[in-house]
Amino acid sequence: xxxxxxxxxxxxxxxxxxxxxxxPMDGDSSDASADAPDTEASDSAxxxxxxxLVEMGLDESADESDEMNPLDQGAVYFDxxxxxxxxxxxxxxxxxxxxxxxxPGVTLHLAGHADERGTREYNLALGNERATSVSSFFQQFGVxxxxxxxxxxxxxxxxxxxxxxxxxxxxxRVEITHDLMQ
Amino acid sequence: MRKxxxxxxxxxxxxxxxxxxxxxxxxxxxxxxxxxxxxxAIVPFGGDAADQFLRSADRIISxxxxxxxxxxxxxxxxxxxxxxSAEEIRFVDWQLIKADYVLxxxxxxxxxxxxxxxxxxxxxxxxEQKQVFGVQFIATADQMxxxxxxxxxxxxxxxxxxxxxFESRIVYTTTIPNGASGAAEHVLYVADYDGFGPQVxxxxxxxxxxxxxxxDSTQIAYSELRxxxxxxxxxxxxxxxxxxxxxxxxxxxxxxxxxDGQRLAFANLTGGNSxxxxxxxxxxxxxxxxxxxxxxxxxxxxxDGxxxxxxxxxxxxxxxxxxxxxxxxxxxxxTLDGRSNTAAQYSPSGDRMVVITDQGRGSQVGIFDFKSRGxxxxxxxxxxxxxxxxxxxxxxxxxxxxxxxxxxxLSPDGRVQTRIPVADGLVKQVDWEKSPQ
Numbered sequence: 001x002x003x004x005x006x007x008x009x010x011x012x013x014x015x016x017x018x019x020x021x022x023x024p025m026d027g028d029s030s031d032a033s034a035d036a037p038d039t040e041a042s043d044s045a046x047x048x049x050x051x052x053l054v055e056m057g058l059d060e061s062a063d064e065s066d067e068m069n070p071l072d073q074g075a076v077y078f079d080x081x082x083x084x085x086x087x088x089x090x091x092x093x094x095x096x097x098x099x100x101x102x103x104p105g106v107t108l109h110l111a112g113h114a115d116e117r118g119t120r121e122y123n124l125a126l127g128n129e130r131a132t133s134v135s136s137f138f139q140q141f142g143v144x145x146x147x148x149x150x151x152x153x154x155x156x157x158x159x160x161x162x163x164x165x166x167x168x169x170x171x172x173r174v175e176i177t178h179d180l181m182q
Numbered sequence: 183m184r185k186x187x188x189x190x191x192x193x194x195x196x197x198x199x200x201x202x203x204x205x206x207x208x209x210x211x212x213x214x215x216x217x218x219x220x221x222x223a224i225v226p227f228g229g230d231a232a233d234q235f236l237r238s239a240d241r242i243i244s245x246x247x248x249x250x251x252x253x254x255x256x257x258x259x260x261x262x263x264x265x266x267s268a269e270e271i272r273f274v275d276w277q278l279i280k281a282d283y284v285l286x287x288x289x290x291x292x293x294x295x296x297x298x299x300x301x302x303x304x305x306x307x308x309x310e311q312k313q314v315f316g317v318q319f320i321a322t323a324d325q326m327x328x329x330x331x332x333x334x335x336x337x338x339x340x341x342x343x344x345x346x347x348f349e350s351r352i353v354y355t356t357t358i359p360n361g362a363s364g365a366a367e368h369v370l371y372v373a374d375y376d377g378f379g380p381q382v383x384x385x386x387x388x389x390x391x392x393x394x395x396x397x398d399s400t401q402i403a404y405s406e407l408r409x410x411x412x413x414x415x416x417x418x419x420x421x422x423x424x425x426x427x428x429x430x431x432x433x434x435x436x437x438x439x440x441x442d443g444q445r446l447a448f449a450n451l452t453g454g455n456s457x458x459x460x461x462x463x464x465x466x467x468x469x470x471x472x473x474x475x476x477x478x479x480x481x482x483x484x485x486d487g488x489x490x491x492x493x494x495x496x497x498x499x500x501x502x503x504x505x506x507x508x509x510x511x512x513x514x515x516x517t518l519d520g521r522s523n524t525a526a527q528y529s530p531s532g533d534r535m536v537v538i539t540d541q542g543r544g545s546q547v548g549i550f551d552f553k554s555r556g557x558x559x560x561x562x563x564x565x566x567x568x569x570x571x572x573x574x575x576x577x578x579x580x581x582x583x584x585x586x587x588x589x590x591x592l593s594p595d596g597r598v599q600t601r602i603p604v605a606d607g608l609v610k611q612v613d614w615e616k617s618p619q
Binding site for chain 1: 357389391392407409410411412433435436449451453454456476477479480493495499500522524525538544545565567568583584585610611
């Protein structure tokens with residue numbers, strides 16, 4: 001099993017719930033629907049929908065919220081066929097970098113991913129570009145390159161299984177992992 | 183108008199490793215526009231053993247011919263007679279329903295050391311009122327599909343003067359989200375070109391990428407995506423033995439065999455960069471072909487082995503570029519139309535390429551013509567990936583991604599689109615054998 005899959009299991013599970021209840025399911029839309037918890041669980045998760053959105057960094061209206069801790073965010077997201085790091089993503093990277101600079105022994109792992117559109121090999125290269133872009137920002141913010149490993153999983157390890165804009169947006173990401181994360 | 187024929191079929195189990203028996207409904211979609219195929223009547227075979235052997239032979243033959251877009255078989259319900267031998271043929275019956283050709287056959291029980299069935303089949307030209315060919319096979323029951331494909335091939339070759347790919351095989355990859363161990367399982371299958379007889383070549387805990395069949399059909403190259411990077415393997419189909427090729431640091435993927443089978447082009451990803459390299463199987467030497475700070479990937483060889491086409495985003499949008507297959511080659515852009523063009527493969531004759539093209543509707547299968555420089559979209563789906571020519575260029579194959587993943591065969595003009603069965607899991611990529619045995 002891939003390490004990143006295990007580490008992000010909880011987040012991916014939350015995202016299944018989010019996708020499951022924020023939109024009516026088409027029934028056949030993904031395997032996630034079959035694995036989704038029963039109705040009661042989905043309902044209770046519905047109340048947490050907003051907080052999940054904030055955690056995923058997708059709710060732009062919550063950007064300036066004082067409650068939001070960028071360190072809670074284990075991923076930054078990208079536009080379609082882009083490896084450009086948004087200002088919002090840079091803030092998340094900066095927050096992680098500050099903690100890493102204060103803790104020199106900790107290593108950082110970056111995993112680049114793409115959505116299912118486009119060919120698999122191109123997406124492997126695109127995930128690699130994304131991971132490298134994020135790595136450059138970490139270095140710019142003071143993290144030595146020797147502490148960073150960056151890999152790509154292309155479109156092979158999607159965060160969510162849906163074939164729609166929302167799912168694709170969640171799959172175009174670089175996952176950030178280090179030992180100082182909760 | 184599109185005519186849709188649904189077929190209920192049993193997918194036969196593989197011989198090497200057991201594959202789940204499954205029922206699958208798959209469809210042939212035919213665009214009934216101005217362009218039509220050659221009308222042919224395929225009469226259900228007769229004889230004392232027809233039910234035991236070749237029960238669905240007429241169906242297999244009919245599907246083979248239909249998929250190329252070159253033939254339009256006439257439904258059995260329109261046949262005016264049901265001849266199974268030369269004496270029973272009345273040409274007027276076939277002239278009346280405008281069948282240019284009629285195929286008939288018989289299956290008889292025999293005592294023979296080669297097999298216990300004799301299959302005699304004849305093709306007639308209804309308007310010329312003469313036999314085109316007559317052939318006879320002695321076979322065993324498990325050779326049924328092979329014989330049916332061989333008969334279809336004889337029909338195709340005698341009428342069009344060209345070879346068909348009905349007896350070739352495909353390789354494809356799938357992911358089973360919850361495999362035997364509970365974790366995702368990744369499988370490499372080899373099957374007949376129409377999806378039947380799938381056999382497991384490899385089961386892996388790592389995603390398998392870009393299976394590429396060697397020119398002599400004995401080996402398959404692919405990459406395995408591990409957390410430490412992608413690695414390229416070459417596996418012998420018959421024995422299952424494999425070895426990793428000696429590649430540079432980083433991700434190594436997108437292997438593609440040179441037409442002479444001596445070299446493997448591949449993409450190496452290090453840092454944010456991705457470039458095309460050539461690995462020589464003779465002396466393990468590695469040659470760097472492209473050197474650009476952005477993405478160069480998905481190399482594929484021209485049939486003469488002189489050029490390599492590849493995908494690059496050096497001009498912002500991903501497009502196809504061409505280079506000589508040598509160190510630090512000069513490159514030139516090939517595709518000009520569309521938002522993006524990726525994953526090119528030359529046609530067997532080298533005058534065209536199949537690409538995954540985005541002309542504003544999503545990822546579709548397109549044919550690029552080197553003479554006109556234009557791209558013709560031939561698929562009706564918009565999440566297409568992994569498009570390849572058949573060994574004789576009479577059909578194409580590709581994967582459709584999205585909620586419902588499957589493999590489709592296209593006629594070269596896209597008029598006929600056939601969905602074929604997949605053994606197990608979510609299908610990802612496909613490659614078509616280059617030289618059928």
